[in-house]
Amino acid sequence: MEKPEQAIEGNDVQSKQSEKTTDTPKRTGSPRLHKALPAKPKPKSGTSTAAATSSVKTEGGSKAAQEPRPPTAGSLNYAQHQSALLPPGSAPQVPRERIDAKTDAASSSADQERQLGEQEKMDRDKADIRELLDEGRHQGVHEEAQDQLNRAPDNKCKTSPDESNAMQPRELSSATERLATGHLALAAFEACMADKNPIVAAKSSNVLRQFMQERRILWPESPGEGVHPLAVLLDLAYNWGIGVWFDTRLQLRANTRNLELLLTVGDMMPYWASYQRYVEKQDYEAYWKSFSVVFGGSGKSSPGAQHMKRVATAEAHICQEFTQVYQRTDKKPARIDIVNMSRYTPLISSQEWTENLNATATPGQRSGYGPIEKLLVSDTALLAVVSNLFGNYSRPQLLEHISWFFVQVFAPLVTRDIYSAMYRVKSAGDQQHRIFCTTEVEAMFGLLVASLYAANRFSAESRQMLDNDFFDEGLTVRDKIASLSSVDNAARNFIAEKLATAHSILWPPPDLSNGTSAVMHAIFSMKDTFVESWIEARRNTMRLAHSGPTFERELRFVRNYRLPFFAYDYLTNSVLVSLASLFDRAFVQFKGTASMRFGGIGFEYARQLVRAFDDVGLRVDSQGNIRDRLLSSLAINPSQCAIMGGDGIRELPALEVAYAAFKRRANESTLRTMKNYSEEQVFIITACFNLCRQPTTMRGVFAGGCNEAAANFAPFSQAFNCHKGATMNPTKT
Known part of the structure; x- marks a missing residue:
């Protein structure tokens, strides 16, 4: 990974109270892993919220902070790119x-x-x-x-609003x-x-309806003639950032003028699926009519109950299809010449892809997509689902689905x-x-x-510390893989180059x-x-x-309002970290001891970084080029290599990496987190807390198994004195 650069100068924090800072969190009477912020004070009558709470300790003091530059970010000059935008308002x-x-x-x-x-x-x-x-x-x-x-009794993983x-x-x-x-x-x-008020609501409705018509999303009217659903989906994703079925991202490389557009499964569908299941249990006809009234109808001309049921059934099916793609762990990325797209989407021809891409998703300074341009896809299963849906439903049915989905999501813009x-x-x-x-x-x-x-x-020191922690974990990954006797020089060079170009996306420009x-x-x-x-x-x-x-x-950036807080992008070799993770009490203690930092945010970061060398990551080089197969010396039995997912336990490699990085920093402070627990125990407790606290219905996507990883992790049995043959220290056969 790239070494974090030296800090750059930041702004003064304008607050007298900001000078009152502490280097470490203050511990209270009962030992706890995470210290909650105090409850938000209520302002007195006639006093604004800001005035009532103006006294605050801010991190970094009143001196000019040295702002760290995020790794690989460089210095940004936004003024040079004003031509890409509409005139400032x-x-x-x-x-x-x-x-x-x-x-x-x-x-x-x-x-x-x-x-x-x-x-x-x-x-x-x-x-x-x-x-x-x-x-x-x-x-x-x-x-x-x-x-x-x-509702779970004695559930120590649940979130308390008071501890936010x-x-x-x-x-x-x-x-x-x-x-x-x-x-x-x-x-x-x-x-x-x-x-x-009624006047503003009416204007809002007209504005949104006009936007929908321009996007060829007609509702409650019937879909228009000659409209291709693919064009509507591409337009929403590319031009408006609304990924109904898939999200798009233009891959702009400095050394080429060829267009490359990345398709990833849209993250709206999986989250919408749970809401859709809830709505289906309600009075669906009344639910439908209420939207019809908002969008200019009386509700009396709504289609029959059977039609509504068919639309609801189609929505449930489509949500389920994309949710399954979203949850897949054995993803297969691909870089595909547009002329060959029909091989992956038999029911959508390569010509249809080319025409609709040129109509909706071409940057202004480029001529368009030709046979030599490529589409990147995060998982070929996404294209298979898109193609199958075009076979299962007619174009008018797909357009009605897209329109109904949009209406349900964005009607609150109106009222x-x-x-x-x-x-x-x-x-x-x-x-x-x-x-x-x-x-x-x-x-x-x-x-x-x-x-x-x-x-x-976050002060300059806080940012630099976290960047350095991430950098150290990259070094740990490199050293662990390089120490394997089965890895040849070609593989070592591949690993070194990939880690050297890996970067984190966390801090704003x-x-x-x-x-x-x-x-x-x-x-x-x-x-x-x-x-x-x-x-x-x-x-x-x-x-x-x-x-x-x-x-x-x-x-x-990773969105701050939804899981996951951490992600790895195979094609850009980057770890994306949501700033929300730094406020979540499971991770926020990165300002504490090394055991807390590396057991919390360090462990979650490592879970993403090691994906660079899983079965998918080993097929993508440091430049995002996709290989047909693994490097021969890395295609080994996973049980021989903890960093590759030893014993098939995906959390174990990250646990190994985070723990090794923690031990490198174990002597940086003599502070102890808890009176009754060693720092090694605190590391493991924190890591397991992060795994167990995820919502159970999302466990297959974001969470992992603590017990299985810990039972196969030697430092756990040493820290908690588990004897050989115990459940948490099984004898290896």
């Missing part, structure tokens, strides 16, 4: 829909009092965007799984002061949350009243709307929101973190309605991503 203003809503609510003194009470509650909600991100991660799409965890390491209002306010454009995210969130059709209890609908607004604000302002967090929470980026105003400006702002932000963000490799990379 005027200075952001309070959305007109919010002013209208307040005016209508002030018709009487009683209404004013009620409005003030509601506004105070909204202020608390909107200011704590980080807390809402946590809610969106654990509820909504994960609601069923989280309920199961919360959510970003507090005072911290968001402080971060906003450092970023001149920070108020944009808050304004957008408030606009999304606000009740919309929050739609939740009355989804949930019987109003509070559940209100909660879901906060989750919706949170996720959409991050989709619009992903880089900005990430920078708000990073600017206020330096320009944005320092509040100097002018590009944010070019992307985002508040319009009369939230829908208009939402459309403009999505359009401009995708244009920025397609303008050059620098922005494509920096915009490829």
Whole structure:
């Protein structure tokens, strides 16, 4: 892996209290692995949230912090790429829909009092965007799984809202002061949350319907003639960042002008599947009609119950198909000449791919896709499912499915009243709307929101320490594989080159973190309605991503509101880390002892890094070129090599790597995490906690088995004195 560069100078933190810092977390009476932040204080009557919580300790002190440059990120000059964006809008203003809503609510003194009470509650909600991100991660799409965890007796893995390491209002306010454009995210969130009067709601509906018509998504009308579903799917994914079936990413290489477009399974479908199962159990006809009313109909002209049932059945089937692809562990990436696409999608010809790609997914400065251009796919199973669905359903049926899916997901852009059709209890609908607004604000302002967090929470020293931890784990992987007697020189060179080019995507670009980026105003400006702002932000963000490799990379952050927090990209040889993982109490203690850091975020990082050398990773070289087969000397019995997944236990290699890196740093501090546990025990406890805490319904995708890995991990039996032949120290045969 590339060695983290020296720190660069950052901004001063403007707070007197920021000088009061501590190097290590303060331990309280009862020993615990993770220290929760204090509960958010409630402001006194007549006092703003920011004022009531202005006294805060911030990390990094009042001195100018030395901001570290993320490995391989380099220095970004956003101003050079302004031509890729629409002209910057005027200075952001309070959305007109919010002013209208307040005016209508002030018709009487009683209404004013009620409005003030509601506004105070909204202020608390909107200011704590980080807390809402946590809610969106654990509820909504994960609601069923989280309920199961919360009902489990003595479940030490469940999440307690009081122990959330959510970003507090005072911290968001402080971060906003450092970023001149920070108020944009808050304004957008408030606009999304606000009740919309009939005039604003009608305009919002018309704007969204116009957007849908331009995307050839007609609903509740019948699909248009001559529209290819593939064109609609490509347009939504490429130009708007809405991956219904698949997500797209333009691979821009500096040494070639050939176009390469990467297709990955869309992450919306798997999460939507649980909601779809819930909706099917409700009064589906009433549910359908409520959307029809929102989108301009009376609800009386809705199709019959049998038609609705067919649409619901098709949606359930399609969700299940893509969920299975999403959960596959034996993925097979491929780089395919477009002229040969029909070999992978027999029911969609190569000519259809070429025509629809050129119509919807060509960068402005390029001529288009020809026979020599290539499509990259993260898993050929994705193409097989797409092809099969074109055989199972007619084009009008597929278009109706896409339209109905879009309507269900994005109807709350128009009105929050739609939740009355989804949930019987109003509070559940209100909660879901906060989750919706949170996720959409991050989709619009992903880089900005990430920078708000990073600017206020992490000093230069913290960033450098974490970068160095990741770098050390890369060295550990290299050393462990190189020590294998069965690995020849060719394989060692392959491994060394891949580790040398591996990089992490975690910290936002330096320009944005320092509040100097002018590009944010070019992307985002508040319009009369939230829908208009939402459309403009999505359009401009995708244009920025397609303008050059620098922005494509920096915009490829893991979403902070959904699992997984960590991912490995085989084709770009990069580990993606969500900033949300640094606020989650299972990982946030990276500022603590080495046992806590490497047992927490270090272990999760290692779980992704070792994928570079699993059966899929060994077929992809450091430049993203895909090999037909494994290197011969690496195609060995996995039981001979822990780093390759010894004994078929996928967590064991990561445990070996993280533990070895931890032992390298074990002498960096004499502090102990717990009175009654050694640091070796704390490392293992932390790692196992991270594995067991995942929602049970998601276990096959994100979680892993602690017991099996620990039982085959020698340091575990040594740390906990497990005798030979015990369940957790079995005798090897």
